[in-house]
Amino acid sequence: MSDITAEHVPTEAREQQKVAAPGPWAWARANLFGSWWSTAVTLALGYVILRILFAALEWGVVNAIWTVPYGPTGIANTAVCQNAKGVGACWAVLADKYRLILFGRYPYEEQWRPAIVVLLFIGLYIVSGIRRFWRKELALIWIGTLTAVGALMWGGFAGMPLVTEDYWGGLPITLILATFGLAFSFPLAVLVALGRRSTQMPAVKMLCVVYVELIRGVPLISVLFMASVMFPLFMPPGLNIDKLLRAQIAIILFAAAYLAEVVRGGLQALPKGQAEAADALGLSYWKKTGFIILPQALRLVIPPLVNTFIGFFKDTSLVLIIGLFDLLTMGKVALSDPPWQSFSTEVYIGLAVIYIAFCFAMSKYSRSLERDLNRSRAR
Amino acid sequence: MSQATADPRLIAARHAPKRRMRLSWSDPAFRAIVWQVVIVGIVAAIAWYLISNTSENLAARHIATGFAFLDRVAGIPIGESMIPYNPAVNTYGRALLIGVLNTLQVAVIGIVLATILGTLIGIGRLSKNWLLAKLTAFYVEVLRDIPLLLQLLFWYTILQGLPVPRQALHIGNAFFLTNRGMRVPLLEWQPAHTWALLAFAIGVIGTILWNKRATRQQEATGRRPATWPVALGLLVGLPVVVWAILGAPFTLDLPALKGFNFQGGGTVSPEYFALLVGLVTYTASYIAEIVRSGIQAIPKGQWEAAEALGLRPAAVLRQVILPQALRVIIPPMTSQYLNLTKNSSLAIAIGFQDVVSIANTTLNQTGQAIEGIAYIMAVYLTISLSISLFMNWYNARIALVER
Structure with a gap:
């Protein structure tokens, strides 16, 4: 079905372009004023869009306040902003709080470390996105980067003072939860997906089905609650596990169920002949799976995998509810400072821009990848 | 085909009685049995360990x-309850039941509204009008890239920034929008309304029966009798007549400003x-994409063939x-409905x-953390399974019937 779509759309677009070739006026007539109905839509939408655009420019740029004076004790004097409320944006709140929002309560002089961590994560995403690196060594790059991330965040060597998890916060937490979540849930997901497709082991299949359906049937919030209030009861008395780690485990277990379904989709899409040929060659189950099935199946699921990752990236914001200091929580913390309390719109817009930057880049990449990978199948 | 041409001896081997299992690793x-015993054993051991820890901790x-x-x-x-509730008298059981009802209410209304909005936006993306197509594409892209929780906090902030009741935004004297919520007129319910x-x-x-009759007649004679006058009479005329006979009562309970708030x-x-x-x-942005790809999945030839048969556009x-597009749309739509229901938990x-x-x-x-979380999970599992079952039933109903 999707093949038809992929093929169908560009043809139509090409036809439209052919008609629209002779210049902007003809283009506008074809695409904006094609019928009286289309003209009405264009005029109405154009009016509304321009109104909103001008209002937004007026609020966000023309009347906006970028800096505020500071009192002798270093407390911001936000009287200017209070006066401009409703008329102009107060971006000064972001100028004042961006370090807190991005890096949380990490010691101020040491904040270059989380900054490098953020860059490391972005570099990791970019490297993973380049197809030349899609080989087994990529796993090593991931292990290396994630180790470096841990080392930088904790410190305690080479002149870097130790910083415990209690002081971590902001963007690195969001990236850690999402990326470590993916890295650890992925192997688990592959095993669960293989287990769910097993024909010889009904008991294992049953376990996998129950796990996947149970997790997918409940909201992430309930799993996070489980991690924050129930998990301590599970552990032997005297053993306390840090809240961040508990949330991370919850996210891994949650993500694994969803990823397992994605991987299962790839396994199902693979022609049966591949497995039969491997059997005919006399390969053992693990050799067959590791050398024949998974390399092909995982390649098929990379675009949906990226989409799932975007979902987790957004879902990490839910740790706000159990009181972990991710990017969104730090935004709220910044807003709890009395002088800035009433400027939540500005802070939320700032946070939205960060989330959009990450998610948009990833979804754009995922779509182009899908097109590229489908090119061989398009006639 | 390969079975038909296969060596008869192979077929015989395939249907041979089950051979006895050897107690050998080869x-x-x-x-398979050993592995299953080991894996199930490990899972059971972990479960037993966690349960014994838990009972020790609880004690x-x-x-x-x-x-x-x-x-x-x-x-x-x-604050909000669909059934009577008094915190001084009623039990936890009733409080939790109210919670379930509130979740269901948000989910049902949300699903209906998101489907409508999402379908409109999805169709808008396919519009020939460039501005409309780009605007809806922009909507989909932006809404999907921001965490729902951030969006909820944003909307909540906006609503809290609305004027106080004394300076409420209003439409006529009926709808008032304030920082304490929206006030809407209510109909004073009377027996006549129940009868209507x-x-x-x-x-x-009656309309459903009449339609079935029309279909039967069409199959028999090739002509479909007009159904809309009957449908109009039954759906609109009948209730109005009943309401009018019973005296046509109509009084609105209008919100009015008393002191600092509305009554x-x-x-x-x-x-x-x-x-x-x-x-x-948020959900509409996902539904829009599903609707769009569902409609695009229908080859152009289907439109052309239908038009060539002389069918009217509708x-x-x-x-x-639609019957073909729905087959593509229903399965991903189901998971969006499930997502909306699960996402409603962000209400907290x-x-x-x-x-x-x-x-x-x-x-x-x-x-009692365990019971509380077990309750939440049980509720959502029940809702999820019910929605899945219903949508599977609906999907089976509209599935391609091959003769």
Whole structure:
């Protein structure tokens, strides 16, 4: 079905372009004023869009306040902003709080470390996105980067003072939860997906089905609650596990169920002949799976995998509810400072821009990848 | 085909009686059993370890177990409730039931609104009008790239920034928008309305029967009798006549400003409003993409063939395109409905009292974390399974019937 779509759309677009070739006026007539109905839509939408655009420019740029004076004790004097409320944006709140929002309560002089961590994560995403690196060594790059991330965040060597998890916060937490979540849930997901497709082991299949359906049937919030209030009861008395780690485990277990379904989709899409040929060659189950099935199946699921990752990236914001200091929580913390309390719109817009930057880049990449990978199948 | 040409001896081998399992590592069947015993054993051991730890911890902390707390007086104040509730008298069981009802209410209304909005936007993306297509594409892209929780907090902030009741934004003297929520006029319910509603229900049944009769007649004679006059009469005429015979009572309970707040009318709290707006706009961006790809999956030839048969545009859409598009749309739509329902649990962040919020308060008050979370999970699992079952049934109904 999707093949038809992929093929169908560009043809139509090409036809439209052919008609629209002779210049902007003809283009506008074809695409904006094609019928009286289309003209009405264009005029109405154009009016509304321009109104909103001008209002937004007026609020966000023309009347906006970028800096505020500071009192002798270093407390911001936000009287200017209070006066401009409703008329102009107060971006000064972001100028004042961006370090807190991005890096949380990490010691101020040491904040270059989380900054490098953020860059490391972005570099990791970019490297993973380049197809030349899609080989087994990529796993090593991931292990290396994630180790470096841990080392930088904790410190305690080479002149870097130790910083415990209690002081971590902001963007690195969001990236850690999402990326470590993916890295650890992925192997688990592959095993669960293989287990769910097993024909010889009904008991294992049953376990996998129950796990996947149970997790997918409940909201992430309930799993996070489980991690924050129930998990301590599970552990032997005297053993306390840090809240961040508990949330991370919850996210891994949650993500694994969803990823397992994605991987299962790839396994199902693979022609049966591949497995039969491997059997005919006399390969053992693990050799067959590791050398024949998974390399092909995982390649098929990379675009949906990226989409799932975007979902987790957004879902990490839910740790706000159990009181972990991710990017969104730090935004709220910044807003709890009395002088800035009433400027939540500005802070939320700032946070939205960060989330959009990450998610948009990833979804754009995922779509182009899908097109590229489908090119061989398009006639 | 390969079976038909296969060596008869192979077929015989395939149907041969089951061979006996050897107790040897080289026998795959034996290996499978050993592996299963090992894996199930490990899982059981972990479960046993966790359960024994838990019971030890519970005993050490003197936490009660079991669901006896459901019968105790709750004392949780609940702002919005579909059934009567008094925190001083009613039990935890009732409080949690209200939570479930609130969750269901948000989910059902949210699903309906998100489907409508999402379908409109999805069709808008396919519009020939460039501006409309780009604007809807922009909507989809932006809404999908921002975490729902951030969107909910944003909407909630916006609603809290609305004017106080004295300076309420209003439409006429009926709808008021304030920082304490939306006030809407309510109809004063009288027996005549119940009868009119009953007449409407009869009208619905009558219309369905009449349509079936029309279809039978069409199959028999090739001509379809007009159905719309009957449908109009049954659906609109009958209830109106019943209402008019009973004296046509119509009084509105209008909200009016008394002191610092409004009296009368119905209220939509800012929490509920923010949750609904956030859920609907967010889910609609996903539904729009599903609808768009569903419509695009129908080859152009189907439109052309239907038009060539002389069908009217509405009939082309209803009889030819939609039945095929729905087959593509329904499965991903189901998972969006499930997502919306599960996402409604974010209500706790903006203070709407859904089942998660009330169960959370309950487990904080009683200390019985396991029961509280088990309750939440059981509720969502039940809802998820019900939606899946219903959508699977609907999917099977519209599936391609090959003769």
